[in-house]
Amino acid sequence: MTLPSSPLRIAHALREQIITGELAMGSKLNEREIAERLEVSRIPVREALPILESEGFITSQPRRGAVVHVLTVRDAAEVFDLRRQLEPMASGFAARRAAAGADVGPMLAALHSARGAAAPDSARGAAALDERSDAPSDAPPRPATPTCTRRSSRWPTTRCCAGSPS
Structure with missing residues (x-):
């Protein structure tokens, strides 16, 4: 089943995966893998990541990409x-x-x-x-x-x- 590719819907799916622990704190987020898993193109995934970063769920690191924020x-x-x-x-x-x-x-x-x-x-x-x-x-x-x-x-x-x- 193909999910709608709206960045908001992708952000929601990733947020759920972070909340439930399916995406562990500190884990690297690979756009290609996420796109394949959610059956969408990489563009809406790329657009969803800043949404999650603004909410504090992920952190973007230069030359490393995005990682799930580690809550201390x-x-x-x-x-x-x-x-x-x-x-x-x-x-x-x-x-x-x-x-x-x-x-x-x-x-x-x-x-x-x-x-x-x-x-x-x-x-x-x-x-x-x-x-x-x-x-x-x-x-x-x-x-x-x-x-x-x-x-x-x-x-x-x-x-x-x-x-x-x-």
Whole structure:
């Protein structure tokens, strides 16, 4: 089966492979191999890599190419600190909007579905739970809040540091 070759879709596929550990931290990304595996040309793969680099998933190195970013204990501590600051603020924004009469149905549905995330002890389950529990940050009238909370939660907490068990 041939996947659509949009750089965004390729970035999504590679992001999933990084989150689940299929592409290990520190591993070199070969455009040709990725294109063959995803059954696309190299051009959209090349265009997808800067997307992942801007999100912090990969690092480009001169004359070496792109490698999957190695998340350190310090990186993980920074992510947890950001989330500790952002999530209560986002929830407060959502509560104020709900009190002002905003439709909270979609937010409540997302939060209820977060409770049912499959295998929360796995990397994919943790990522799905993070994505579903972003609902309070989607509610604020401040457009930067959802972006900040999502970016701070991209790396799953179950396999956050180099050398830690998956």
